[in-house]
Amino acid sequence: MxxxxxxxxxxxxxxxxxxxxxxxxxxxxxxxxxxxxxxxxxxxxxxxxxxxxxxxxxxxxxxxxxxxxxxxxxxxxxxxxxxxxxxxxxxxxxxxxxxxxxxxxxxxxxxxxxxxxxxxxxxxxxxxxxxxxxxxxxxxxxxxxxxxxxxxxxxxxxxxxxxxxTEKKISIVRAKNLAFLRTAMVSRELDLLMPHIHYFVDLFHQNWEPAKPLNSVVIDAGQALGLSVDAAFCLFGRAVWLHWLPVDLDTPIDHFTPVNLVWT
Structure with a gap:
């Protein structure tokens, strides 16, 4: 007591x-x-x-x-x-x-x-x-x-x-996608990348194709900015979390399959 x-x-x-x-x-x-x-x-x-x-x-x-x-x-x-x-x-x-x-x-x-x-x-x-x-x-x-x-x-x-x-009342796929991308948000050592994020989002849209694997889109956008693969994926995760890159979160996201954009 x-x-x-x-x-x-x-x-x-x-x-x-x-x-x-x-x-x-x-x-x-x-x-x-x-x-x-x-x-x-x-x-x-x-x-x-x-x-x-x-x-x-x-x-x-x-x-x-x-x-x-x-x-x-x-x-x-x-x-x-x-x-x-x-x-x-x-x-x-x-x-x-x-x-x-x-x-x-x-x-x-x-x-x-x-x-x-x-x-x-x-x-x-x-x-x-x-x-x-x-x-x-x-x-x-x-x-x-x-x-x-x-x-x-x-x-x-x-x-x-x-x-x-319960697990039946939420989108587990969406939650897992956000958890997967959330690492980018807590990697404080990569905060210095933030000045590039709006350029990265524009380049992501320019390089995106419906059948193009996420890996390729992110790498191409990052290379245009002179960024490493890790830095480019960090910007991708942050852009999604900050609602600047409208991807379909209800479809599993991984590096080797295309990601869907949600146009609003």
Whole structure:
């Protein structure tokens, strides 16, 4: 009990912007698959995710122009409120493993939108949830639904939109493409290339052909600027992430196949 009170007192899972710190880090809890510690492109701080699926939701939110901040592992405080909600709903409140201490519930991603509003995304693999037409719900899935119901009610009381998302509700291909290209955004040693980016985008369009492999288009555009292959691919990734190069992100992107441009 005392250690949890200390976490709360230190401000974990509270606040906003660069000063925000998630309620727990990946080292604190078992991950569901691969965990991720990532540098935030918009927040300027480190984000902690317990699965690839959580990370994919982060990447998609980060790419959206309407999202200005992302808070991961956000604590649902006051601590007693979620316990009261569970009591009102007739749900057994979860406790920390091997203790009788009530947990501090968290939301996976709390998004701050450009208009100042907030939105909350709770991420679960579909395997942890029952099918819509499923009659006999396994105990584990039923328990997951109970905890989600507490979280949903917490945000409902605050008038904040809350959504439950799975891998079936997002484009995994888009998320993987953005994750693949995101390396270019965090390679700070390549920031010196930015003065070339608008010229690179123009040259990419000039060299692009529907059947021409991405490798060839990027190399040709880079050579025209006297850039190395690595530098040219960095500019390609940044141009996509900055919404200056409208490629089709819902088709897998790799070096050796053509990339589709989306004309708007």
């Amino acid at each position: 005392e250690i949890v009170e200390k976490w709360i007192a230190k401000g974990y899972g509270q606040g906003e912007g660069k000063a925000y710190r998630p309620f727990f880090h990946v080292r604190d809890v078992p991950s569901k698959g691969r965990s991720s510690i990532v540098e935030g492109l918009k927040s300027g701080r480190t984000h902690h995710y317990l699965s690839d699926l959580e990370y994919y939701h982060h990447v998609l939110a980060e790419f959206s122009p309407s999202v200005v901040d992302i808070r991961d592992q956000y604590a649902l405080l006051p601590w007693g409120e979620t316990q009261d909600i569970a009591r009102d709903l007739g749900i057994r409140y979860p406790v920390y493993r091997y203790t009788s201490t009530p947990i501090v519930m968290t939301s996976d991603l709390v998004l701050t939108l450009q208009n100042g509003d907030s939105a909350v995304v709770s991420v679960k693999p579909s395997s942890e949830l029952p099918d819509e037409e499923q009659k006999d719900i396994p105990q584990g899935q039923a328990r997951t639904l109970e905890k989600l119901r507490i979280e949903q009610e917490y945000w409902k009381r605050r008038g904040v939109p809350w959504v439950l998302s």
